Amino acid sequence: xxxxxxxxxxxxxxxxxxxxxxxxxxxxxxxxxxxxxxxxxxxxxxxxxxxxxxxxxxxxxxxxxxxxxxxxxxxxxxxxxxxxxxxxxxxxxxxxxxxxxxxxxxxxxxxxxxxxxxxxxxxxxxxxxxxxxxxxxxxxxxxxxxxxxxxxxxxxxxxxxxxxxxxxxxxxxxxxxxxxxxxxxxxxxxxxxxxx
Amino acid sequence: xxxxxxxxxxxxxxxxxxxxxxxxxxxxxxxxxxxxxxxxxxxxxxxxxxxxxxxxxxxxxxxxxxxxxxxxxxxxxxxxxxxxxxxxxxxxxxxxxxxxxxxxxxxxxxxxxxxxxxxxxxxxxxxxxxxxxxxxxxxxxxxxxxxxxxxxxxxxxxxxxxxxxxxxxxxxxxxxxxxxxxxxxxxxxxxxxxxxxxxxxxxxxxxxxxxxxxxxxxxxxxxxxxxxxxxxxxxxxxxxxxxxxxxxxxxxxxxxxxxxxxxxxxxxxxxxxxxxxxxxxxxxxxxxxxxxxxxxxxxxxxxxxxxxxxxxxxxxxxxxxxxxxxxxxxxxxxxxxxxxxxxxxxxxxxxxxxxxxxxxxxxxxxxxxxxxxxxxxxxxxxxxxxxxxxxxxxxxxxxxxxxxxxxxxxxxxxxxxxxxxxxxxxxxxxxxxxxxxxxxxxxxxxxxxxxxxxxxxxxxxxxxxxxxxxxxxxxxxxxxxxxxxxxxxxxxxxxxxxxxxxxxxxxxxxxxxxxxxxxxxxxxxxxxxxxxxxxxxxxxxxxxxxxxxxxxxxxxxxxxxxxxxxxxxxxxxxxxxxxxxxxxxxxxxxxxxxxxxxxxxxxxxxxxxxxxxxxxxxxxxxxxxxxxxxxxxxxxxxxxxxxxxxxxxxxxxxxxxxxxxxxxxxxxxxxxxxxxxxxxxxxxxxxxxxxxxxxxxxxxxxxxxxxxxxxxxxxxxxxxxxxxxxxxxx
Numbered sequence: 001x002x003x004x005x006x007x008x009x010x011x012x013x014x015x016x017x018x019x020x021x022x023x024x025x026x027x028x029x030x031x032x033x034x035x036x037x038x039x040x041x042x043x044x045x046x047x048x049x050x051x052x053x054x055x056x057x058x059x060x061x062x063x064x065x066x067x068x069x070x071x072x073x074x075x076x077x078x079x080x081x082x083x084x085x086x087x088x089x090x091x092x093x094x095x096x097x098x099x100x101x102x103x104x105x106x107x108x109x110x111x112x113x114x115x116x117x118x119x120x121x122x123x124x125x126x127x128x129x130x131x132x133x134x135x136x137x138x139x140x141x142x143x144x145x146x147x148x149x150x151x152x153x154x155x156x157x158x159x160x161x162x163x164x165x166x167x168x169x170x171x172x173x174x175x176x177x178x179x180x181x182x183x184x185x186x187x188x189x190x191x192x193x194x195x196x
Numbered sequence: 197x198x199x200x201x202x203x204x205x206x207x208x209x210x211x212x213x214x215x216x217x218x219x220x221x222x223x224x225x226x227x228x229x230x231x232x233x234x235x236x237x238x239x240x241x242x243x244x245x246x247x248x249x250x251x252x253x254x255x256x257x258x259x260x261x262x263x264x265x266x267x268x269x270x271x272x273x274x275x276x277x278x279x280x281x282x283x284x285x286x287x288x289x290x291x292x293x294x295x296x297x298x299x300x301x302x303x304x305x306x307x308x309x310x311x312x313x314x315x316x317x318x319x320x321x322x323x324x325x326x327x328x329x330x331x332x333x334x335x336x337x338x339x340x341x342x343x344x345x346x347x348x349x350x351x352x353x354x355x356x357x358x359x360x361x362x363x364x365x366x367x368x369x370x371x372x373x374x375x376x377x378x379x380x381x382x383x384x385x386x387x388x389x390x391x392x393x394x395x396x397x398x399x400x401x402x403x404x405x406x407x408x409x410x411x412x413x414x415x416x417x418x419x420x421x422x423x424x425x426x427x428x429x430x431x432x433x434x435x436x437x438x439x440x441x442x443x444x445x446x447x448x449x450x451x452x453x454x455x456x457x458x459x460x461x462x463x464x465x466x467x468x469x470x471x472x473x474x475x476x477x478x479x480x481x482x483x484x485x486x487x488x489x490x491x492x493x494x495x496x497x498x499x500x501x502x503x504x505x506x507x508x509x510x511x512x513x514x515x516x517x518x519x520x521x522x523x524x525x526x527x528x529x530x531x532x533x534x535x536x537x538x539x540x541x542x543x544x545x546x547x548x549x550x551x552x553x554x555x556x557x558x559x560x561x562x563x564x565x566x567x568x569x570x571x572x573x574x575x576x577x578x579x580x581x582x583x584x585x586x587x588x589x590x591x592x593x594x595x596x597x598x599x600x601x602x603x604x605x606x607x608x609x610x611x612x613x614x615x616x617x618x619x620x621x622x623x624x625x626x627x628x629x630x631x632x633x634x635x636x637x638x639x640x641x642x643x644x645x646x647x648x649x650x651x652x653x654x655x656x657x658x659x660x661x662x663x664x665x666x667x668x669x670x671x672x673x674x675x676x677x678x679x680x681x682x683x684x685x686x687x688x689x690x691x692x693x694x695x696x697x698x699x700x701x702x703x704x705x706x707x708x709x710x711x712x713x714x715x716x717x718x719x720x721x722x723x724x725x726x727x728x729x730x731x732x733x734x735x736x737x738x739x740x741x742x743x744x745x746x747x748x749x750x751x752x753x754x755x756x757x758x759x760x761x762x763x764x765x766x767x768x769x770x771x772x773x774x775x776x777x778x779x780x781x782x783x784x785x786x787x788x789x790x791x792x793x794x795x796x797x798x799x800x801x802x803x804x805x806x807x808x809x810x811x812x813x814x815x816x817x818x819x820x821x822x823x824x825x826x827x828x829x830x831x832x833x834x835x836x837x838x839x840x841x842x843x844x845x846x847x848x849x850x851x852x853x854x855x856x857x858x859x860x861x862x863x864x865x866x867x868x869x870x871x872x873x874x875x876x877x878x879x880x881x882x883x884x885x886x887x888x889x890x891x892x893x894x895x896x897x898x899x900x901x902x903x904x905x906x907x908x909x910x911x912x913x914x915x916x917x918x919x920x921x922x923x924x925x926x
Contacts, residue, residue, distance in 0.1 A: 014403030014410055014432040016814040021278040021828045024223075025259060031223035043842065043852065046432050046874045130262045131273040134403070134410040134432075148418050182430045182841070182876055185442050187493045187500070 001120050006129065006139050007152055008051045009170035013136035015039070015048035019128035026127060027118045029080075032104060034113040035128060050136055052128060053078060053100045053113035054156075055166035061092035061101050061112075070110070076166045077117065081110035097158045149173055199646050200663055202300030204888075210301075211658035212288035213820075217827030220256045220285045227258045235694040236263055238681065240283075240336065240674035241276040241817040243558025244269065244408045245683035247756075248277055250675060250694045257284035257675060257694055267756055268386065268683060274407035275815050275829060282826045283673060284695065288657050290670035291699035301658075301668070306700070306710075309667050313625070314714035316650040316666070317353060320623045327603075329650075330357035330612045330621045334628025335365060335566035336818075338679025338691055339744075340729040341704050342562065343577055343736070344721075345627070346570030351595065351720050352712035356606030357621060359573040361629045361818075363609035365563055366522065367572075368530025368904040369556040375531075376538045376787050377773070378780030379741045380579060381564065381686045382555040383547070384517065385759065385771040390415035391551030394513040396424045396506065398537065399448060399523020399910075403432030404814040406521070406557050406684065422513075424506050426451060426498075427523060428809060429839070429881060430874040439506055442876055444497040445807040446796040446911035448524050452536035453791065454492025455507040457484045459543055464511035466545030473542075473777030476788035480539050483790045495793075497876065511544045515551035522559060522811065526910040528899045532791040542786055548774035558684040560818065561674070565682030568742040568760075569733055574605040577733060578740020587740070594736045595720060608905035610635060610898060616644040627654035627671065627704060632661040633819035633887050636896035636907045637862050654707055659821040660887040670701040677703045678726040680744075680752065686771070687757035688747050705729065738763070741780055796911045797899025804861060804913035806844070807879040810892045811910075816885035824885065833883070836890055837870040840916075841877035845869060848916050855919040858882070860912050863894040866919050880914065 023033040040047040059078045062070040069085035070092060072078050081092070081101075088108040092101040101112045116126035124130070129139035138145070145152055145168075152168035200207065219227035231251035238245045247266025251259040260281050262271035293309035294301040304312075320328050331353060333345035342360070349358030370380035377383070389395065389412035402409045413433065417423055425434040426441040426448065434440050443451050459465055460481055470477050489500035496503075510516045518541055524533045534556075541547050541554040558564045569577040570591075580587035588599040607615055613635060615621040624645075635641045645651060645664040653665040656673050675694040682688050697703060705723060712721035723729045727749065738745040746762035746769075758769035779786045800807060815832035817823045824830060838856050850856055852871040857864055858880065867882065867890070875881055884892040899908045 011436065012410075012414055014407060014814070016274050016403070016407050017832050018273055018275045018278055018407070021275040021832075022273070024828075025278070027228070030228070031218065042870070043872050046430060046435055046872075048432070125264075125271075127262075130264065130271045131278055133269075133272045133274050133407040135414050182442050182873060183843070185440050185499070185502070186876070187497050 001123055001125065003141050004125070004139050005142060006052065006115065006126070006167040007145055007170055008167060009136050009138070009150060010047065010049035011150065011170070011172055012134050013048045013050055014134045015046065016133065017050070018131050018133060019050050019137055022127045022131045026116060028114070029111055032111065034102070034111065036100065052115065052137065052167060054098050055115065057164045057166070060095050060097060060163070064091045064095040066091060077115050078112070079114050080112050083109050086110055097156070097161065097163060201296045206300065207658070207663055213824040214288055215827035215830045216282045216286050216825055219258050219282065229253060231258065234261055235692050237675065237692040237694060238689055239273065239277040239280050240561050241280055241823065242406065243560055243563045243684040244406055245561065245681055245689055246273055246277050246408055248273060248280070250281060252694050255695045257281045268685070268687065269408045272408055272411060275832060276817055276823060279826045279828045283822045284675060285698070286825055288825055289698060289701070290656055290658060290668065291701055293670055294668040296666050306702070309669055310710050310714055313652045313667050313669070314711055316652070317623060317625070317715065320650055321354070324622050326354045327356050327606070328621055329353055329355050329623040329625070330607070330615070331355065332609065332612070332624065332626040332629045332631070333358065333360040333571040335360055335362035335560035335563045336674070337562060337566055337628050337704070338677065338681055338726070339562060339565035339569055340679045340726045340733060341677070342566040342571045343569040343733045344705060344708050344729055346577070347595065347720070348708045348712060350603050351597070352715045352717040353625070354603065356603040357573065357612055357615070358571060358606060359609045359612060360566065360571045361609065361631070361634060362560060362563055362567045362572070363905060364634055364907060364909070365559045366525050366556055367567070368525040368527070368901050368906045369520070369534045370567060371531045371904040372534030372538060373556070375789050376535060376542070379773060380567070381742070381760070381773060382684060383773045384553040384555050385685045385687070386412050388551050388553065388772070389413065389517060390419060390421070392416055392421055392513070392515050392517040394422045394424065394509050394516040396510055396516065396518040397433065398426040398518065398520050399525070400519055400521035400557050401427065401429070401431045401433070401523070401811060402557070405559065405812050407814060409557060422509055424509060428876045428879050439502060439509070441498045441502055441506060444495070444876065445809045445879055446527060447496040448527070448533045449529055449536050449791060449793060450487065450492045450495035451498060451503065452533070452540060453484045453487040453793070454489055454496070454503045455510070456536070456540050456543060457487040457492070458489060458504050458507035459511045459540065460484065462508070464508065465543045469545030469777060470543065474786045474788055476790070477543070479790050480788040483792070510540065510546070513546070515549065516544070516546045517552060518546070518554040519557055521557040523910055525556070526906060526908060528797040528901050528908040529794055530901045530906045531903045535789045536791045539788055539791070542788055547786065548772065548777050550772070553772070553774070562681040564684065564686060565680060565688065568682070569737060573608050578737035579742040580740045590739065591736055594732065610900055610905060610907055613641055613644045616647055622648065623650035624648055625652045626661065630659040630661045630819035630821050632664070633885070633891055633893065636893055636909060637898050638891050638893045639863055640898065654704055656701065657821055657825065659819065669707050671707060672697045672701060672703045677705060678749070680730065680747070682760070683757070686759045688744070688752060688760055689757045690749050690752040797908050798861065798897040798912045800913040804915050806914050806916060808858065808860065808895060808912040808914040809879055809881050809910050810884045810896060811881065812885065813883045816883070818885070820885040836867050836883050836886055836892060838867050839870050839872055839875045839881040841873060841875050842871050843877040844880070845871045848918055850918050855923070857917045857919050857923065858895060858914050860895040860897070860914045862897060865889060865891070865894050866923060880916070884909070
């Protein structure tokens with residue numbers, strides 16, 4: 001959709017996995033979800049992250065593909081591997097710095113998020129960003145995102161590799177350290193109950 | 197009498213729950229065909245009542261499409277909404293009435309099942325009296341159906357004892373709002389939330405239990421609003437809070453009285469609002485005099501300076517909103533808890549303005565509408581009280597009876613179970629309620645079901661409760677019957693019929709009317725459509741607080757919902773209540789009500805030293821009758837786990853994933869540990885959606901709030917032990 005961009009904000013994710021469930025409803029990969037979802041460290045916190053393909057300007061997956069099966073569309077969207085060419089070698093799976101591509105064994109093909117081409121090409125927003133209840137995945141205009149506390153960033157640095165992406169990561173404003181242990185918020189009067 | 201008719205394994209094999217993963221015909225075949233129609237309706241799971249479009253083909257729901265124009269959720273859905281379509285066309289669906297015989301359940305004809313049900317009700321009433329039969333309804337029913345349940349119980353069965361599962365949900369909030377404001381509804385539309393400068397969320401795990409509300413909370417923060425969260429767990433909302441208050445289970449009242457103490461101590465009250473719009477302030481002021489921050493901190497485990505900070509932020513804000521849910525309400529002092537929060541809002545004048553007010557967040561699908569029109573044990577349609585002579589006269593006139601024919605108030609949901617134990621109630625007719633999973637102390641509930649001389653159930657799946665029935669009448673899913681519900685804001689919305697009930701299943705409305713006919717009460721139940729029920733309900737509610745007279749399906753469609761009260765066909769509805777500080781009480785004032793501290797009904801001691809609290813996960817709805825049958829939702833959180841802080845886990849030698857025995861004064865259960873720093877180290881948490889040995893409600897206790905009769909799900913005392921290998925694999 002013209003003028004719309006994709007924004008990922010794990011700080012707003014509530015871990016509901018609505019995106020994971022909605023993605024498999026897509027016409028092009030029915031029954032298979034292309035969302036990556038993780039609990040960051042459940043022992044330490046409730047934090048979760050859901051994300052889609054970042055759609056790199058120079059996609060590592062395409063660069064390492066020996067079969068030249070991974071193409072970028074005119075819209076800047078990195079597509080799933082072309083079925084006639086893909087040899088399911090998993091080079092892309094190993095090389096992607098974001099861990100996005102999946103080789104689907106039953107199809108012998110690499111499949112990944114194509115930002116709901118079937119929806120965006122007819123003026124609808126991607127399914128995951130439409131249903132996400134918590135603004136963790138958003139497909140909106142930049143002026144709307146400018147109202148957020150966080151700021152968009154689309155340059156990622158992996159050692160010597162700098163990757164510019166189509167999809168934006170929302171970066172928190174400078175708030176300093178935030179504790180994520182409940183104990184740090186507690187009153188010290190009942191420590192025998194707390195078992196310290 | 198009503199023990200399980202066949203072994204549990206056979207029941208499981210025949211009736212599930214089986215997880216359904218795929219749309220009709222599978223992912224790649226039939227469900228790819230284009231939909232014949234897109235039906236604009238609402239999700240059946242939870243009080244947010246999100247707008248959704250169901251894809252329908254050949255009388256089956258084959259998928260969904262977001263409904264982005266609906267203003268409340270703008271297309272957003274949680275995973276329950278995304279997968280709700282898979283409850284339709286489900287392999288476990290009951291397609292015929294079932295009757296119990298010695299070997300198990302058998303299919304029966306409608307005539308046989310209905311005749312039998314009516315005959316047993318009549319026989320038991322002839323032998324033991326009218327009130328020996330009780331009726332249970334539920335708050336996932338449409339408003340028309342919940343109206344019909346109340347009328348059916350009082351007029352067709354003629355019993356005093358009708359109540360519903362909303363009794364386990366938020367009745368304490370309802371009682372508190374009635375006392376303070378004279379009305380039981382959210383005071384504000386959700387569009388107010390982003391406009392607040394301070395949001396105080398207490399006892400509400402919004403990310404899991406009302407996910408769409410997250411969007412409103414984040415929008416408030418984007419505007420610069422401050423977020424205060426009080427909860428024993430650092431849940432997905434708390435982790436973004438500007439101030440997090442890790443309140444010890446059962447001590448919310450101390451926190452709130454401490455906050456009001458600070459407000460009054462520091463002269464932050466709104467004198468003008470108090471004088472012009474309230475009564476009872478002086479007595480409340482006196483009641484919080486002893487609750488200095490240090491005293492409140494000792495009770496709650498929240499630092500005194502943070503109690504002061506929360507009080508200051510809330511009182512000094514131009515516009516502040518307080519939101520609460522089951523964490524504040526599920527207590528034997530649930531009414532006091534809510535009143536203490538309301539007292540803060542009144543004292544600071546944070547009421548009845550755009551962006552200022554207080555509100556409960558509804559839990560069940562029609563948690564709001566389901567409690568307005570007469571399926572509560574003490575109420576008549578329109579939120580009228582059953583003991584009020586004028587209310588009785590009005591409703592009796594609409595129903596064409598004399599006020600004397602209306603029974604007096606009866607027992608609440610848990611009290612009905614107690615009356616069954618005493619032998620006072622002998623028969624039960626139940627729809628839209630799975631008490632074996634959702635009532636406290638499940639063992640006690642099971643014994644009650646086994647004592648019944650007759651137990652009839654109307655349901656679409658064979659719930660764990662329905663397994664104990666003598667007769668099961670195959671009813672309808674939400675998408676199979678038109679009707680209204682009322683969402684968490686007080687917005688009345690339109691549930692569209694998307695498909696017909698499959699095979700021999702029938703609509704709940706027609707089942708109740710057929711039963712009424714067999715009880716010789718046909719003339720009071722002439723309804724063939726939901727519209728006819730609504731038209732009568734509009735009259736019955738007319739002039740009451742929950743006045744629906746001006747609400748029709750057409751008007752709801754045109755305006756994407758209408759907020760009650762709506763007393764006439766040209767009335768725009770009432771999104772915000774108590775505007776200008778004017779309450780629903782006759783004198784127009786809001787009332788301060790004194791709250792007194794008391795301990796929970798199941799206190800911790802040396803034997804049971806740890807707090808147990810129970811609640812929900814995002815992927816399951818209530819007792820799981822529907823959501824434990826949807827594959828994607830089952831996979832997100834397949835079975836209950838015990839949330840426990842690493843400090844407490846270390847004391848018992850428990851590692852993540854270890855099986856742990858949790859015992860309370862009632863019972864014990866074994867479940868795997870989820871070791872995490874997001875819970876207080878003196879507290880453990882178990883979600884409650886599962887039956888049998890996985891049921892958290894084996895452990896909970898039956899202490900009720902004296903005014904609202906809500907059980908105390910949010911705090912019990914327990915002890916822990918790491919299970920031995922042999923116990924873990926029992």
